[in-house]
Amino acid sequence: MIFKGIEEFDGDLIFDCGQCFRWHLQGDGSYTGIAGDKVANVKFEKGTLEIKGPCLREGDLKEEAFWRNYFDLDRDYGAIRKALKAKDPIMQKAAQCGKGIRILRQDRWETLVSFIISANNNIGRIKKNIESLARERGRYLGEYMGRKFFTLPSPEVLKKCTEEDLAPCRLGYRSKYLIETAKIVNDDNGRVIEEKLNDYCGVGPKVGHCISLFAFSRFDSFPIDVWVKRIMEELYGLKTKKEMEVFAEKAFGENRGIAQQYLFYYMRYVHGTLGEKP
DNA sequence: TCGCAGGTGGTCG
DNA sequence: CGACCACCTGCG
Numbered sequence: 001m002i003f004k005g006i007e008e009f010d011g012d013l014i015f016d017c018g019q020c021f022r023w024h025l026q027g028d029g030s031y032t033g034i035a036g037d038k039v040a041n042v043k044f045e046k047g048t049l050e051i052k053g054p055c056l057r058e059g060d061l062k063e064e065a066f067w068r069n070y071f072d073l074d075r076d077y078g079a080i081r082k083a084l085k086a087k088d089p090i091m092q093k094a095a096q097c098g099k100g101i102r103i104l105r106q107d108r109w110e111t112l113v114s115f116i117i118s119a120n121n122n123i124g125r126i127k128k129n130i131e132s133l134a135r136e137r138g139r140y141l142g143e144y145m146g147r148k149f150f151t152l153p154s155p156e157v158l159k160k161c162t163e164e165d166l167a168p169c170r171l172g173y174r175s176k177y178l179i180e181t182a183k184i185v186n187d188d189n190g191r192v193i194e195e196k197l198n199d200y201c202g203v204g205p206k207v208g209h210c211i212s213l214f215a216f217s218r219f220d221s222f223p224i225d226v227w228v229k230r231i232m233e234e235l236y237g238l239k240t241k242k243e244m245e246v247f248a249e250k251a252f253g254e255n256r257g258i259a260q261q262y263l264f265y266y267m268r269y270v271h272g273t274l275g276e277k278p
Numbered sequence: 279t280c281g282c283a284g285g286t287g288g289t290c291g
Numbered sequence: 292c293g294a295c296c297a298c299c300t301g302c303g
Contacts, residue, residue, distance in 0.1 A: 122283040172299025204286045225284035
């Protein structure tokens with residue numbers, strides 16, 4: 001499946017800026033991963049996005065619509081970046097470096113599960129926890145490019161699990177959060193409700209904002225994690241989270257969620273934990 | 279060994 | 292309310 005004429009798409013940024021945890025870099029620069037129950041390999045080169053997958057048929061309009069939506073292809077990120085660059089000199093640089101970032105439109109339940117797991121956790125372990133949960137309780141889809149793929153367990157499956165059942169996943173105290181949350185979501189017929197985000201167990205302000213942004217495309221959500229807090233202290237001289245929230249709304253406006261992604265990536269670039277990138 | 283990691287929930291004052 | 296603090300786990 002081919003999408004042409006895409007101006008802003010950088011897999012290294014999209015798949016490694018903290019919004020998703022199930023995509024893996026391949027030797028050729030492409031990414032292989034899973035979204036919902038769809039396994040795929042994604043490669044971008046010179047304005048052309050190529051998506052391959054074990055179950056992908058050429059000309060499948062439904063599939064095309066799925067990936068177009070998933071990668072938010074109809075949004076003009078160039079225009080958003082341009083507008084953000086005009087806000088201040090710091091954001092100008094951040095948005096410059098962040099060219100190619102897109103906010104995925106991820107499955108709500110999967111995003112909820114992923115970010116409950118992310119709380120007080122590090123990326124490496126978050127990824128392992130999620131894969132482990134999928135492997136233990138999800139549905140096996142098959143092997144693709146040398147890797148076995150499993151879906152995440154549905155609310156219905158997860159609500160029936162005990163903490164003991166989930167022990168092999170090494171989720172720690174997050175196990176009971178997931179089980180409790182699964183019960184609530186299951187009672188709502190499997191639907192994750194945006195207005196109820198903070199009622200879910202294990203969802204506080206930070207995780208809630210991540211879900212709003214990454215699953216509900218609420219671009220005016222501005223998740224403040226320790227990294228964003230650090231860089232805003234460093235670059236903008238702000239101290240408290242409250243100050244940062246107020247500032248972000250005023251300074252970055254309705255697209256402050258994307259601004260957050262640019263800042264997050266920019267900090268890693270500045271501090272050299274990332275490879276060279278113009 | 280001990281602190282820390284992309285916070286949250288519970289408990290005080 | 293706002294300010295603590297315990298919390299599973301694995302890595303450095």
